[in-house]
Amino acid sequence: MTASIETRRASALRRMRRGHAPGEGRVGSIITLVLVTVLVMVPFAWVVSLSFTPQSEAFGSVSLFPANPTLENYATAFFDADLARALLNSAVVGLVTVATNCILAVLAGYAFAMLPFPGNKALFYTLISTAAIPISVTLIPLFLMARGIPLVGGNDILGQGGSGLLDTLAGVILPYIVMPMNIFLARQFFTSAPLELGEAARMDGAGELRIFFSVYLPLAKPLIAVVAIFSFTGVWDDFLWPLVVTSSQEVQTVQLALARFLGSGNVQYGPLMAGTVIATVPVLIVFLFNQRSFISGLSDGGVKG
Amino acid sequence: MTSTTIAPVAAASAPAGATPPPPPRRRRWSRTAIFGFVFVLPAALYIVIFQLVPVVYGLVLSFTSYSPLSRSGPEFTGVDNYAELLGDADFGNALLVTGRYVLQVLPITVVLALGLALLVNRPFKGVGLFRSALYVPHIVSLTAVSMVWLWMYSQTGLFNEVLGFFGAPAQSWLLDSDSALNAVSAMRIWKALGSNMVLLLAGLQSIPRDLYEAARVDGAGRWATFRYVTLPGLRPMLVYVVAMDIIYLAQGFAEIYVLTQGGPLGSTTTVNYLIYTEAFQYNQMGSASAMAFVLFALIIGFSVLAVRGVMGRQK
Numbered sequence: 243m244t245a246s247i248e249t250r251r252a253s254a255l256r257r258m259r260r261g262h263a264p265g266e267g268r269v270g271s272i273i274t275l276v277l278v279t280v281l282v283m284v285p286f287a288w289v290v291s292l293s294f295t296p297q298s299e300a301f302g303s304v305s306l307f308p309a310n311p312t313l314e315n316y317a318t319a320f321f322d323a324d325l326a327r328a329l330l331n332s333a334v335v336g337l338v339t340v341a342t343n344c345i346l347a348v349l350a351g352y353a354f355a356m357l358p359f360p361g362n363k364a365l366f367y368t369l370i371s372t373a374a375i376p377i378s379v380t381l382i383p384l385f386l387m388a389r390g391i392p393l394v395g396g397n398d399i400l401g402q403g404g405s406g407l408l409d410t411l412a413g414v415i416l417p418y419i420v421m422p423m424n425i426f427l428a429r430q431f432f433t434s435a436p437l438e439l440g441e442a443a444r445m446d447g448a449g450e451l452r453i454f455f456s457v458y459l460p461l462a463k464p465l466i467a468v469v470a471i472f473s474f475t476g477v478w479d480d481f482l483w484p485l486v487v488t489s490s491q492e493v494q495t496v497q498l499a500l501a502r503f504l505g506s507g508n509v510q511y512g513p514l515m516a517g518t519v520i521a522t523v524p525v526l527i528v529f530l531f532n533q534r535s536f537i538s539g540l541s542d543g544g545v546k547g
Numbered sequence: 548m549t550s551t552t553i554a555p556v557a558a559a560s561a562p563a564g565a566t567p568p569p570p571p572r573r574r575r576w577s578r579t580a581i582f583g584f585v586f587v588l589p590a591a592l593y594i595v596i597f598q599l600v601p602v603v604y605g606l607v608l609s610f611t612s613y614s615p616l617s618r619s620g621p622e623f624t625g626v627d628n629y630a631e632l633l634g635d636a637d638f639g640n641a642l643l644v645t646g647r648y649v650l651q652v653l654p655i656t657v658v659l660a661l662g663l664a665l666l667v668n669r670p671f672k673g674v675g676l677f678r679s680a681l682y683v684p685h686i687v688s689l690t691a692v693s694m695v696w697l698w699m700y701s702q703t704g705l706f707n708e709v710l711g712f713f714g715a716p717a718q719s720w721l722l723d724s725d726s727a728l729n730a731v732s733a734m735r736i737w738k739a740l741g742s743n744m745v746l747l748l749a750g751l752q753s754i755p756r757d758l759y760e761a762a763r764v765d766g767a768g769r770w771a772t773f774r775y776v777t778l779p780g781l782r783p784m785l786v787y788v789v790a791m792d793i794i795y796l797a798q799g800f801a802e803i804y805v806l807t808q809g810g811p812l813g814s815t816t817t818v819n820y821l822i823y824t825e826a827f828q829y830n831q832m833g834s835a836s837a838m839a840f841v842l843f844a845l846i847i848g849f850s851v852l853a854v855r856g857v858m859g860r861q862k
Contacts, residue, residue, distance in 0.1 A: 271666045278663060279680045282737065285695045286683065288705055292698065350590035357583025359576060369591060372598040376798055376846060378822050378839040382608065382832050383601035386615065417597060420590045450582035479688035481801035482819075486827055497690040501805055504697075511698050518691045529686045530679075 293515040315516035324491050325517055328499035333524075335411055335495060336474045339418040343473040344466055346420045351428020352454055356440060366429065373422040377482060380417070385486055388413045413487045414495060418477050424469045431465040432458065471532055475525050496521045609836035616830050628837035638838060640813050641821040642845075648728060648817060649796045649849075652735045657788060659736070660743030665777075667744070668751045678748070682741035689738065693805035696734040697721070700806070724814035727807050731815055735802060739795075743788050750784025751777070786857045790850045797846050818842045 287306060293315050295308040319325050353359075354366045389406040391397065396404025407413030435458060443453045459466075484495040494502070500521055503514040576584075609628055611621035632638050667678050684692060699705040700720040707717040720730040754777065762772045800819045803809060809816035809824070818838060826835035 268669070268671060271669070272671070275663075275666050275677050279677055282681055282684060282740065284705075285692070285699060285737075286687075288699070289695050346590045346593070350587045353583040353586035357579045357586065359580035359583040359587075362583065362587070365587065365591060368599075369594050372594055374794070375598060375602060376794070376839070376843050377800075378798060378819050379605050379843050380598065380601040381822070382826050382836055382839065383604035384597065385826075386608075386832070387597070387601065387604070389615070419597070420593045422594060422598070425590060444579075450579065450586075454586070475686065479690070481688070481690050481804070482823070485804075486823075497688055497801075500690055500694055503694075504805065509697070509701070511701070514694055515698065518694045522687050522691050525686055525688070526683075529683075 289515045289518055292511055293519045295512055297510065297512050315512035316520070318510075318513040319516040319520060322513065324494075325496070325499050325520060327492065328494050328496045329520065331411060331414075331493060332478055332496040335414050335418075336477045338415050339477045340470045340473045342419045343421055343424045343469055347422075347424035348428045348459075348462065348465065348469060349454065350420070351425045351430075352432045352458060354425070354429040355432035356435070356437070356458070357450065366425075370422045370426045373426075381482065381486060384417055384483075388416055388487055408487060409489050409493055411493055414484050414493065415477075416487075417483055418473065418480075421473060421476065424472060427468060427472075428462075428465060431462060435461060467532055471528055474528065478525055605836045605839060608833055609840050611833045612831075613833045614830040615832060621833065624833065628834045629841070631834065632837055632841060637813065637816070637821060638818075638841075641816050641818045641838075644728060644813075644815060645797055645799070645817045645819075645842075648732060648735075648799060649793055651729070652732045652739065652796055653789065653792050656736050656739045656743055656792065657785070660740050660788075661747050661781075663740065663744045664747035664751055668748060678745065682745055684738045684740065685742040685745075689801040690805055692738055693734065693802045696730075696737075697806055700730055721807050722811055724811045727811060727815045731799075731802055731806055734806070735796065735799070739792065743792070746784055746788050747781065750781045753784070754780035782857060786854050789853045789857055793850050793853055794846055797842065797849075 291306050291308060294311040294313070296310055296312045296314060299308055299310065350369075354362055385408075389408050390401035391406040392399050392401040394404070394412075395406045395408065395410065397406050398404075407416060439457050439461075440453050443457050448457075478495075479497065480495075481497045481501070484498050485501075488494050488498065491502075500514070500517050503509065503517060608621060610623060610625060612624045612627070613621035663681060667674055667681075701707075702717060702719070706720060710717060718726065721727050758776045758780065759772065762776050767775065797817075798819050799817045800823065803815055803817055803820045804823075807815040809820045819842070822835045822838045822842070825831050825838065
């Protein structure tokens with residue numbers, strides 16, 4: 243049943259791309275779309291505008307085009323709020339997460355699809371079902387576990403006495419090392435990869451690791467792209483876990499640094515918006531360059547079971 | 548954040564499409580099977596230790612009284628935490644706030660997103676531009692968009708500018724307990740629109756085109772086509788979207804933290820926000836864990852109900 247839906251879906255998609263579809267009422271719908279899109283984009287236009295508006299102009303009637311555009315907000319954002327440090331932290335956390343997911347999660351998904359072992363279905367569904375566990379349920383235990391990791395942060399071998407991974411970048415990374423959804427995406431991807439290539443390599447005496455790294459991994463560039471994007475944006479955007487696990491400014495991530503702008507009573511919107519732009523640009527660039535795989539990755543991932 | 552996107556669909560559709568597993572065969576594992584197991588092992592161990600163990604640990608904690616500041620470990624108190632939640636006015640309030648938040652964001656988002664998905668489903672020049680533009684609020688982090696809306700709601704922000712233009716008095720959107728949750732909801736509707744639209748678009752594109760042709764041959768009008776072809780075909784994706792929205796919305800935190808800090812007068816204190824303050828400001832990790840499990844149970848319960856509701860009209 244699932245398979246026939248899949249094929250129908252695929253052929254429908256193909257037909258869509260070729261452009262066969264009813265075209266009635268186009269003008270009306272395009273006008274509606276333009277209006278909605280403008281409404282949706284308005285906040286962003288103002289963010290960009292405010293980020294270039296000098297503090298002196300930022301109150302009272304705010305114009306979309308500042309009379310005296312300035313870069314001072316960006317300078318303030320960088321130097322006053324330690325934003326550069328936070329950006330570096332987020333980048334480190336993001337890159338490590340991308341690396342671990344691209345290796346561990348993709349390797350696991352590959353094995354689930356290509357190297358089945360007894361019990362692999364049950365294990366697979368157990369692992370990916372953890373993706374549905376609410377953050378609030380694991381938040382407190384993870385915090386206590388991060389604190390109790392043995393032999394780091396002043397802890398003894400039983401995980402007592404120190405602060406463990408609390409307030410370290412390793413602590414921030416802890417919940418993201420393998421994201422179950424990436425295992426799922428990888429398995430989906432490799433399920434449709436040709437088996438013959440691996441068989442041939444096996445005949446030639448290649449080891450399994452070699453087959454994975456030199457035969458299948460090079461085929462999996464689109465998968466790697468999607469896994470990397472999901473891992474990076476997931477970590478870059480998270481707020482609650484870094485808030486809980488870090489306490490000092492040296493290890494705060496970029497979203498926390500943004501929120502810190504609010505702490506000082508009188509919010510300075512100019513620097514705040516400059517910071518927001520800076521924090522958003524990396525994700526936006528990733529998105530724009532991978533638009534197609536990003537959106538289809540999302541919809542495919544959601545559709546396939 | 549994105550890590551919860553997949554499992555429900557997989558879990559929901561797995562039983563439907565799966566044939567009963569063959570009886571286990573007793574034989575030696577092949578070489579590839581051993582490698583398969585070894586390849587899976589690191590990821591599996593990690594997920595067991597840092598996803599499954601915490602669930603059990605949290606459940607245990609919920610039956611204890613525990614402060615991380617105390618020298619002694621968790622102290623077993625039975626069902627005391629759960630019993631106390633029954634009469635806890637703050638928790639009751641947080642449940643109501645969370646429920647209202649989900650109920651007022653979810654239907655509006657889904658209906659608007661469906662409308663937009665129908666509009667961008669037709670191929671025309673530049674349709675990709677609209678799809679991407681509408682999706683942008685989804686890819687910008689919740690913290691960042693909350694910052695933006697914080698400004699728009701501020702005394703000199705965009706909304707009051709617009710009101711002023713029409714001669715209306717400025718509102719204190721987020722500082723008024725009557726309007727604060729609505730203001731947060733408006734932001735969340737705007738934020739969730741694009742991702743719901745993309746998912747529903749994928750659902751629309753999965754509907755076989757010949758069904759539309761058949762409907763046209765039968766002389767079905769636009770509404771009949773929508774009612775008898777589009778909606779039934781869209782149902783699996785609709786189920787997914789509704790369930791995911793419930794799961795995400797019921798865990799609202801970052802937007803609350805940035806926009807209102809749970810105020811004014813607890814009018815935007817969601818359960819997740821309450822759990823955070825209880826655990827990390829008041830150091831009551833036992834009762835906070837109990838709250839988390841009540842929320843967990845409610846999320847599962849309501850997701851199942853919603854899935855049934857959407858699926859139920861199938862016949």
